[in-house]
Amino acid sequence: MSRENRNTRETILNAAWRLLEAAPGREVRMSDIAAEAGVSRQAVYGHFPTRADLLTATARYLDEVKNVDARLAASRNAARGVDRLAAFVEAWGDYIPEIYGVGRAFMAMYDSDSEAAAAWDDRMQAVRHGCQAAVDALKRDGDLTPDYSARQATDVLWTLLSVENWERLRNDCGWSQKRYLETMKAIAFSALVAD
């Protein structure tokens, strides 16, 4: 094993990513990841002290490679608030399937690992900020329904766009991604935009 192939860390992250993506609902053990990476289990522990650390690093790596922040930020370019809302729903909605595997692993760990829970909460708060920006733009245009405060409207949008709701509609109900996006936009509009 020559030294030019020494970026073991990324090899492991890619292996974890691949396994999580392939089996979102299944348990992925440290030894599975090691085997997939073609590396010993101890090598994995050398780079990532705990399973939560590895998962968290995988999520970060994924965000970095996929360039989430840039993609979500792109939705801010729309001039009108309503367009911005639509753009954000699409940007995030299309991002969910790409992180779903890792996300599922985090949700499964949520109750048993507070560190993993914190890492996942952190990512979800980032999404919430995106929701808030869309709601604020709506409000600035005077298009936000008077039924909710900006805070409450953000809560509603954030809840609507949860990974769990995506999972339910796409996996349990068998919806297409297209229908998911259209419906989410429609519900978000009818719930948040003033007549």
Place this chain on the structure above:
Amino acid sequence: MSRENRNTRETILNAAWRLLEAAPGREVRMSDIAAEAGVSRQAVYGHFPTRADLLTATARYLDEVKNVDARLAASRNAARGVDRLAAFVEAWGDYIPEIYGVGRAFMAMYDSDSEAAAAWDDRMQAVRHGCQAAVDALKRDGDLTPDYSARQATDVLWTLLSVENWERLRNDCGWSQKRYLETMKAIAFSALVAD
């Protein structure tokens, strides 16, 4: 320990219920439940072969004591579809907090225990039937939006009323139960009822 105090099974179920309700997010071990019930761990295994069995039995016991079916069925009494929809949202929405602890445990087990997953799916399908009944009533009155088929409308309502959404709004966003119910009714109406 005299024989009149011999309904150990219910003692265990109550203990499990109490612990799950008290710490919805925490791990509840078999030994914890045994201790809470004032019984040996083996006695628990005597009544419930696996953790999934115990959780499932607890959920059933809870449904029985709380009389869910009757409470959900009550929403069917409303004459008009729109009233029925509102009544169902309220009935189920007010039931969620009562089963939340147990539900949380099931969600945590979902990925690692297929039997527990099946038990939880079964309960959720029951809720889905309630959603479907409400949607059908709406359709019969000609009040269902033309945007969705009955099937799709059921999917939307079912997704909206998920335990996860309740959890997010009540726990993460700090909403009151009253606001949760009102908002859910409002969103369900604006999404499903024709103008």
Place this chain on the structure above:
DNA sequence: AACTCCCTTGACACGGTGTAAAGTTGACAT
């Protein structure tokens, strides 16, 4: 008194996480 049922105590196998220590190997410096 014997029988049975339900419970207790105590031991153990198994699987997954995480730790610890000793051995191997390739890159690089001297």
Place this chain on the structure above:
DNA sequence: ATGTCAACTTTACACCGTGTCAAGGGAGTT
């Protein structure tokens, strides 16, 4: 060529929670 270093490997083990097994006790029944 020799030595050093860092990364990786192998092996072993502690810990914890689930689930199994076996022996024993004690209150009711016959």
